[in-house]
Amino acid sequence: MMRSVELFVGAGGLGIGVSQAGFRPAAVMDWDRWACDTLRENRERGLDPIAHWPIHEGDVRQFDFGKINGTVDLVTGGPPCQPFSMGGRHRAFLDSRDMFPQAIRAVRELQPRAFIFENVKGLTRSSFANYLEYIRLQLTYPDLVAKQEEEWLAHLARLEEHHTKGNVRGLHYRVVMRVLNAANYGVPQRRERIFLVGFRADTGIEWHFPNPAYSRDALLWSQWRDDVYWDLHRVARKHRPVDNAAKSRAMKLSERPIDKPWLTVRDAISDLPDPELSPGTAQGFHDHRFQPGARSYKGHTGSPLDEPAKTLKAGVHGVPGGENMLRRADGSVRYFTVRESARLQTFPDDMVFHGAWSETMRQLGNAVPCQLARIVASGVRGRLLAAAVS
Structure with missing residues (x-):
């Protein structure tokens, strides 16, 4: 060894x-x-x-x-x-x-x-x-x-x-x-x-x-050229986001990329219940609790569900709101839970984190x-x- x-x-x-x-x-x-x-x-x-x-x-x-x-x-x-x-x-x-x-x-x-x-x-x-x-x-x-x-x-x-x-x-x-x-x-x-x-x-x-081994172009192809991404997550057309810029770039690709698609927030957390909308169900998952207070403002609009997350950050005094938020398809936002943040950082699912929410998010943001x-x-x-x- x-x-x-x-x-x-x-x-x-x-x-x-x-x-x-x-x-x-x-x-x-x-x-x-x-x-x-x-x-x-x-x-x-x-x-x-x-x-x-x-x-x-x-x-x-x-x-x-x-x-x-x-x-x-x-x-x-x-x-x-x-x-x-x-x-x-x-x-x-x-x-x-x-x-x-x-x-x-x-x-x-x-x-x-x-x-x-x-x-x-x-x-x-x-x-x-x-x-x-x-x-x-x-x-x-x-x-x-x-x-x-x-x-x-x-x-x-x-x-x-x-x-x-x-x-x-x-x-x-x-x-x-x-x-x-x-x-x-x-x-x-x-x-x-x-x-x-x-x-x-x-x-x-x-x-x-x-x-x-992964690329954005491969994700765009999966989302906007062959619909594999949406089919995998069972997202009906009427519930898919409108992203004309991404769709336009995908249509310009001459052939399917050989890379694997970038993984998205949805890929990482889709099997977890929403802690705001289904708090009772979310209690069955460790470190998966709703944290109130998230708000969107210029330059801090959260991470779209169907893209890789923005960089999680530790912050100097607490947690910067925009970098650690989920932005749903309807435009609403909420903070990522500790468990979701751990998923985005690819920590083991059975790992627990010590400290208050802001302290735990600091640990994750520095990792x-x-x-x-x-x-x-x-x-x-x-x-x-x-x-x-x-």
């Missing part, structure tokens, strides 16, 4: 996907009490794969990686992303919440054969271009640490010189990065995240990100979809296995 270390685990989306890909964690850590309570509760309930997780609650800056015995094949995590979120405050490297230095320390001290780190798409903004390159080069050469009182731009310059001189020796990694849209990998949500994946240079591994994490981690594991036998 390949061993991993999961940093900044949160509600466990990335960690669950990594475990589903075949890694067994030697340590799983986060500082947030509510997120750790969620994981501990599911571990006590015996939920696979969390039942086998060694959970450490606390500040990763105080964690001694030397306590982890044996070889670590993979280090993963999503360093807190608030400094880089397009909806955040854009303080970037000046923000004390930036935990990338701790991710780099983990790589330096554990020397795993590979790592997977992810963050919000906002990290790719032009205003953060230099800092993103700084992160990439630090992950490439984790032993080349900043000197005391050295500013980050001066450290970046040293890393650039080291990178360009060639014939590099010592610990270093071959790093690739790409923005992935979760909808292209079978997640019922348009969620874009940047992934940084690295392999230790001495492994000689060649790798690329998994190819997408990586388990399905996307599993696909990326499976690709990494496949190459590690192949390299081990070659």
